[in-house]
Amino acid sequence: MTISYSPGWTASIREVVIGATAAEGGTRRISYRIGGESDLPCIGSGRKPLIAFEICDDPALWPDVIRSACTKLVDNPPAWAAYVDTTLQADLIRLNLTSTRRRNFDAYDAVSKTVIAVLQATSLPLIIEGSADADIDSEVFQRCGEAGEKEKLVLGTAEAARYRSVAAAAIAYGHSVIAQSPIDVNLAKQLNILLREAGVPDDRILIDPYTGALGYGFEYTYSTMERIRFAALKGDGDLAMPMICAPSDTLTIKEVRAAVHSHETAVSWEVATAVAAALAGATILVVRHPGSLAPLRTAIDSLWKEEVA
Amino acid sequence: MPIVTFLPGFRKVEVSSSDSLMTAAQKAGLSINAVCGGVGKCGKCVMFHKSGRIRFDADRFKEFFTQEERDAGAILSCESYPEDDCQIMVPERTLIQNQQILMNVVGQAVEFNPSIRKYYVQVKPPTLEMPASDLYRLLDAIFHAGGPNSKQVYVPLEILRRIPSILRDSGWRVTATIARLPAGYRMIEIEKGDTSTRLYGVAVDLGTTTIVAFLRDLTTGQVIGVGSSYNKQISCGEDILSRVNYSKRKGLSRLQDLAVESINNAITMAANNAGVDRDDICEVVVAGNTIMTHMLLAIDPSYMIEEPYVPVVRRSLTASAGRIGLSIKPEGGIFLFPAVSDFIGGDIVADIVASGMAESPEISLMIDIGTNFEVVLGNNEWMFACAGAAGPALEGGEVLFGMRANPGAIEKVSIDSATLDLKYQTINGKKPVGICGSGLIDVLAELLRACVIDRTGRINTTLGHPRIREGEYFPEFVLAWKDETGIGKDIVVTENDIKNLIMSKASTLAACIILMNQAGITREDIKTLYFAGGFGNYINKDNAITVGLIPEVPVDRIINLGNGAAEGANIALINRKKRKFLDEIASLMGYIELNAEPTFMDEYTRGTFLPHTDLTLFPMVEKSLELCRLRVEGK
Amino acid sequence: MALKALDIYKLLPKKNCKECGDPTCLTFAMKLAQGKVEPDLCPYLDEEAKNILGASTRPPIQKVTVGMGTLSFTVGEEFVFYRHEKTFYHQPGIMYSVSDTESDDRIREVVSQVRGCRLTRIGIDLVLNGLAVYAESRSPERFAAAITVVTQDNPDLPLVLMASDPAVMEAGLAICGNYLPLIRGVNDQNCEAFCTLAKKYGAPLVVSGNDPEQLAANASRCTGLGITQLMLDLSGTEGEFIRASTLVRQAALARSVPGLGYPVFLDVRSSGFSGLITGITKFASVIVTRPLTRTEMQAALVMRQNIYTDPQKPIQMTPGLYRVGSPGRDDPVFLTVNFSLTYFTLQGYLESTRRSCWLLIVDTEGMSVLTAVAAGKLSESVVKDAIEKSGLASEVNHKTIIIPGYASPLSGRIEEYTGWKVIVGPRDAAEIASFIEEELK
Structure with a gap:
């Protein structure tokens, strides 16, 4: 008797290309083709998730634990990016343009400069998180998109209430879009349809299911991701996009903020969330604490079989 | 007691000075808008004080009026009381408009088998040889005329008392009216001579807002008159929940009275239309939602709106008209449709029967x-x-320019997707004053087709068209420019309206x-x-x-x-066999x-x-x- | 796949006899479909119907209990692959490992780590479940002595005994066997001896095998020897574990392989913290780990709580009036629902604004704002009730409440019904800061 595994999947996750090498018209040293999985995470021959490390251009609102872990770097995004690239050896860098969250923001030129400087400081593919305010979105995303033209960036974040500006920049400059919906499989699907109808090709969308912090709703994220993966493998093309998940949000919760051993706590909680997110189907895991990278890398290497080309 | 005269119709009514002017207006037969149930909250029952003395705390309610209105004597009628004879002006907006009341019925072939029949019989006079009782001989005659077996017929005392004189005064020729009950028969009338052609019944759709009565000739089954009325309970609250809350505060009797009065009005209208004496109406079949049915019978509905939401009674009910206060033959019967649950009431059971x-x-x-x-x-x-x-959006509530299907409501809309040119049709062809549910559905569909809104209902403000603009709080789409409207301002649908509709x-x-x-x-x-x-x-x-x-x-x-509730009630009126089926439907439904x-x-x-x-x-x-x-x- | 109510109805006698307690066969079928009643309540089911309906209610994974007394825990009895399909019922027991070669003091220290670990979240105590003692010494005497160190003060602490020599295991069981420890160490050679031991003490047994086929065969061998309290050992690297546990869970739920319908045992002493997280999320029922750092332990316990929360029963806050900061009599009152996440989120954003205010939590049975509005659980009467019960009027000088943006359809009715002025707040708690800035200057 052979016991076989027969999940009855009929489809696979769509592939998305992130970053462009010289041969592909960009300046990155590597580009990633993510997605393509035709089974549950770790089962079969799926690709390993990528680890993205988060930096920002204005750390004022970031948790103290990160500011102290990345001290000296937090006010210098290019140096921070270089450190993440060469020392931490993350797969990707996510640049948060947190400066745009300040009131009455209008330093659009600075946005372009920061993006260009970070692109020069690292040759890893880049995810850029722009503004979160419909009034300035158009200008901010236009600048980001333009500054990273041909680099196949990932631009975030599109939401149902404000997706047109991100979509327009992504379409104009050949980037992908992060589509974030509030922890709900149906809303995720709706947003993907909206983006498609706004002209974003399906293979340039990443789903961000929105990451509830561990202990504060992470289970909703976990199940939403499982449902998205399930629907995609069962043939729902509107949900067959790779997922990006940011366990870094766990760092803002009370337990981590108030911890005595704050760095140790940050790493434990971030890694625990990231491992569970990977098992639920995340293709890109975004972490923020430097200490999280190594244990997460080890876990992923143990969970996933050697990659099949 | 003060006499209040309501303008412009000069309707007069004498009331006590503890009755509010709203109550007075209702007594004068006016249907007054009172969304809040007459507690001074909604500001809909505005009237203007013209002469005479009244009590009204103008300061307390000043926020409801503009200075101009205050100068003109604006009052809230629910909070005003006549001190003396007075004249009160009722503006049109305060009256509940003539909505489109559904009176048509699809009509399906139903076997004619009413529960009430008349038997015109010649009763044998008693003799010494055949000294059987009057009742025995009457029932025997009825049996031989095709009526029920005499043992099955119950004759109430009131009828029994009248039998000897009627038999003798009529020369032994009488007409007996016999109702079939769930168990047995009941004689509900005895009349001199042949009245067998005068047998009528009424099917009533007891709605939360409107009541429709269909008068049928029960010897032929034909509809011979239709009447309608607003449900006067509206003055105790527009929606059913506020009426239940009203009953908790002030008791059930007023709600019952208003329901009965409204039904009586509809029946009277139907009877007058057909030239029928209401006393010849022997049965009323009522289909209404569970709460309305409870209220009509003065059964406490308040446990239905609290967990675990149980009605007092679900099965179909019969009662005598006199006990409810219906103005038909006092011994006549009333049949009420059964309910499935708190929210699936007799009206829905009637819909089901009507649909087949x-x-x-x-x-x-x-x-x-x-x-x-x-x-x-x-x-x-x-x-x-x-x-x-469903929320009130589909009936025009929570929509900036939403309204019920009253005259002037935009009821149909089409939009040219290339130019966004817009055509609309209003009820009664009046200048538009708002938009009702069917119009809103049209707008939603047409804006979607024209790609003005996306699938979540958000307006694409980047399209650059004069009809699309930023409103005070939300983006909006202009349906009618102010010079086309009857209200002197643009009629728009906002993104928020669309959200509520969705x-x-x-x-x-x-x-x-x-x-x-x-x-x-x-x-x-x-x-x-x-x-x-x-x-x-x-x-x-x-x-x-x-x-x-x-x-x-x-x-x-x-x-x-169409009006399935009325149709179902009609079916049950003319075919008594369907009534048992109603209970089956109600009890077997999941x-x-x-x-x-x-x-x-x-x-x-x-x-x-x-x-x-x-x-x-x-x-x-x-x-x-x-x-x-x-x-x-x-x- | 769960049967639809109508499919079940077709299997029922359709007599509407009411003997099951339901008014009709249809309503009985609806309850069966939701798993609210047992099919046996119907006295007229034919055999075929019983088979179809019975199979859908009997748990596909055997229930197993480890330990005795108040600290014992039960695992198994799971019905689904994904927690969103219904829920995961029995959270895994997490056991700290200790070797019998460690000093008695070290053993006591680990015991006190297990017993001393207590984390309270949302009113629920999160605890470690017990200790796993492994016979590294291979000596029956030392194994027994190490166990005695544990049981002296904590006889009821659930244990896993790990030894492959039946003589060593027997020595351990002689100390604590009556407290039903989990026995691990079965292999192809010692199977019968271990089964005898398990039977003698009635203790649950972990069976292993090199692949699922062998595992199923070994489990069947044990059941053949009369052991029903079984667990399946799927220990290995994280990757090996997850592939095996996925397969086993699927086979168990499909009831296709009788030997696999048991809870899963996982030893993560070599894979560590990430192995533990993997086990928690992917179907392990007893997990043995080296003692963790305090922060890892907390993260793991919270993860376990999250994953084993019933997705259909959201965690609820106690309704009432809460303070954010130190609000005074003129500070604003925000109203929201008692869905714990909504509360946490709103509270978090309110705290970050550094503006003191009141938070009035109304009872919506744990539903979020949108759900509660749609389902009628957030209504003017609920709000009125909350205002009255909380004594809000005596705490503040004003009569204004701020309601969530998604509750805006209720604003008019709340005003009418409660007499409080209503301000509609933002839909998204993230906008609360700008709302306060702009609207509540």
């Missing part, structure tokens, strides 16, 4: 939409039902899909989709499907049941409590998209929207 869905092996879906919705799915073997709150339609669609899932059927299995109630009559079916208010079925499978249904929220969220998150459930809509998009993009 419980007698067909083919699967039907029936939808009744108002502020609440009721959905029934099934066939002759099984039936599932559920109900829920929330309403999402719950209705979710309910349909949950029933379909429960039964394990798909939309293709639905052979007929019935729209019951007022909504279906005016709605554009194509647009209702396009926005996903209802599942996609071929349009020719959608049938407007009722799904949406509050306790774990998939409801998921289905609801799926429904908050135009037409639905799963586009494969709306294949034809998708094809046509695809074409629309290509056309818009190509221009």
Whole structure:
């Protein structure tokens, strides 16, 4: 008797290309083709998730634990990016343009400069998180998109209430879009349809299911991701996009903020969330604490079989 | 006691000085708008004080009026009391407008078999040889005239007392009226001579807002008169829940009185139309929702609005008209439809009977939409039902320029997707003053086709068209410019209005899909989709499907049941055999409590998209929207 | 796949006899479909119907209990692959490992780590479940002595005994066997001896095998020897574990392989913290780990709580009036629902604004704002009730409440019914800061 595994999947996750090498018209040293999985995470021959490390251009609102872990770097995004690239050896860098969250923001030129400087400081593919305010979105995303033209960036974040500006920049400059919906499989699907109808090709969308912090709703994220993966493998093309998940949000919760051993706590909680997110189907895991990278890398290497080309 | 004169009609009424002017107006026969139930909250019952002394605390309610109105003597009638004879002006807006009341009935062939019959008989005079009692000889004669066996007939004391004189005064020729009851028969009248052609019954649709009465000749089954009335309970609260709350505060008797009075008005109107004496009406069949039915009988409905939401009674009921206060033959009967649950009432059971869905092996879906919705799915073997709150958006509530289907309401809209030129039609062709539910569904569908809104209902403000603009709080789309309207300002639909509409339609669609899932059927299995109630009559079916208010079925499978409640009541009036069937329908139905249904929220969220998150459930809509998009993009 | 109500109805006698307690066969079928009643309540089911309906209610994974007394825990009895399909019922027991070669003091220290670990979240105590003692010494005497160190003060602490020599295991069981420890160490050679021991003490047994086929065969061998309290050992690297546990869970739920319908045992002493997280999320029922750092332990316990929360029963806050900061009599009152996440989110954003205010939590049975509005659980009467019960009027000088944006359809009715002025707040709690800035200057 052979016991076989027969999940009855009929489809696979769509592939998305992130970053462009010289041969592909960009300046990155590597580009990633993510997605393509035709089974549950770790089962079969799926690709390993990528680890993205988060930096920002204005750390004022970031948790103290990160500011102290990345001290000296937090006010210098290019140096921070270089450190993440060469020392931490993350797969990707996510640049948060947190400066745009300040009131009455209008330093659009600075946005372009920061993006260009970070692109020069690292040759890893880049995810850029722009503004979160419909009034300035158009200008901010236009600048980001333009500054990273041909680099196949990932631009975030599109939401149902404000997706047109991100979509327009992504379409104009050949980037992908992060589509974030509030922890709900149906809303995720709706947003993907909206983006498609706004002209974003399906293979340039990443789903961000929105990451509830561990202990504060992470289970909703976990199940939403499982449902998205399930629907995609069962043939729902509107949900067959790779997922990006940011366990870094766990760092803002009370337990981590108030911890005595704050760095140790940050790493434990971030890694625990990231491992569970990977098992639920995340293709890109975004972490923020430097200490999280190594244990997460080890876990992923143990969970996933050697990659099949 | 003061005499109040209401202008402009000069209706006079004498009232006590503790009666509010609103009560006085109602006594004078005016239907006054009072959304809050007459507690000084809604500001809808505005009147103008012209002369005489009244009590009104103008300071306390000044926020309801403009300075100009205050100068003109504006008052809230629910908070004003006459001190002396006075004259009060009632502006048109304070009166409940003549809405479109549904009076037509689809009509299905029903076997004629009423529960009440008249027997004109010649009773044998008694003799010494045959000294049988008067009653015995009367019943014997009835039996020989094809009536029931004498042992089965119950004769109430009031009738019994009249038998000896009527028999003798009439020369032994009398007409007896006999009602068939669930167990046995009851004699409800005895009259001299032959009155057998004067036998009438009334079928009543007891609605929350309107009441319709159909007068039928019970010797032929024909409808001979129709009457209608507003449900006067509106003055105790517009929606049913505020009326239940009113009853908690002030008791049930006023609500019962108003319900009875409203039914009597409708019956009187029908009888007058047909030239029939109300005393010849022997039976009234009433189909109403569960709470209305309770209120009509003065049974406390308040436990129905609290967990675990149980009605006092579900089964069908009979009572004598006199005890309820109906102005028909006092010994006449009233039959009330059974209910399934708190929210699936006799009106829905009547809809089911009217549709015939419980007698067909083919699967039907029936939808009744108002502020609440009721959905029934099934066939002759099984039936599932559920109900829920749709929110008032589909009836024009929570929509900036929303209104009920009153004159001046925009009821139909079409939009040219290239130019965004807009055509609309209003009720009675008046200048537009607002937009009602069917118009809103049209707007939603047309804006979607023109790509002015996306599938979540957000207005694309980048299109650069004068009709699309930023409103005070939300982006909005102009339906009618102010010089076209009857209100002197632009009529718009805002993004927020659209959101509210989508929330309403999402719950209705979710309910349909949950029933379909429960039964394990798909939309293709639905052979007929019935729209019951007022909504279906005016709605554009194509647009209702396009926005996903209802599942996609071929349009020719959608049938407007019209006033199914009235139709069902009519059926039960002329065919007593159907009455037993009503209880069967009600007791065998599987009722799904949406509050306790774990998939409801998921289905609801799926429904908050135009037409639905799963586009494969709306294949034809998708094809046509695809074409629309290509056309818009190509221009 | 769960049966639809109508499918079940077709299997029922359709007599509407009411003997099951339901008015009709249809309503009985609806309850069966939701798993709210047992099919046996119907006295007229034929055999075929019983088979179909019975199979859908009997758990596909055997229930197993480890330990005795108040600290014992039960695992198994799971019905689903994904927690969103219904829920995961029995959270895994997490056991700290200790070797019998460690000093008695070290053993006591680990015991006190296990017993001393207590984390309270949302009113629920999160605890470690017990200790796993492994016979590294291979000596029956030392194994027994190490166990005695544990049981002296904590006889009821659930244990896993790990030894492959039946003589060593027997020595351990002689100390604590009556407290039903989990026995691990079965292999192809010692199977019968271990089964005898398990039977003698009635203790649950972990069976292993090199692949699922062998595992199923070994489990069947044990059941053949009369052991029903079984667990399946799927220990290995994280990757090996997850592939095996996915397969086993699927086979168990499909009831296709009788030997696999048991809970899963996982030893993560070599894979560590990430192995533990993997086990928690992917179907392990007893997990043995080296003692963790305090922060890892907390993260793991919270993860376990999250994953084993019933997705259909949201965690609820106690309704009532809460303070954010130190609000005074003129500070604003925000109203929201008692869905714990909504509360946490709103509270978090309110705290970050550094503006003191009141938070009035109304009872919506744990539903979120949108759900509660749609389902009628957030209504004017609920709000009125909350205002009255909380004594809000005596705490503040004003009569204004701020309601969530998604509750805006209720604003008019709340005003009418409660007499409080209503301000509609933002839909998204993230906008609360700008709302306060702009609207509540």
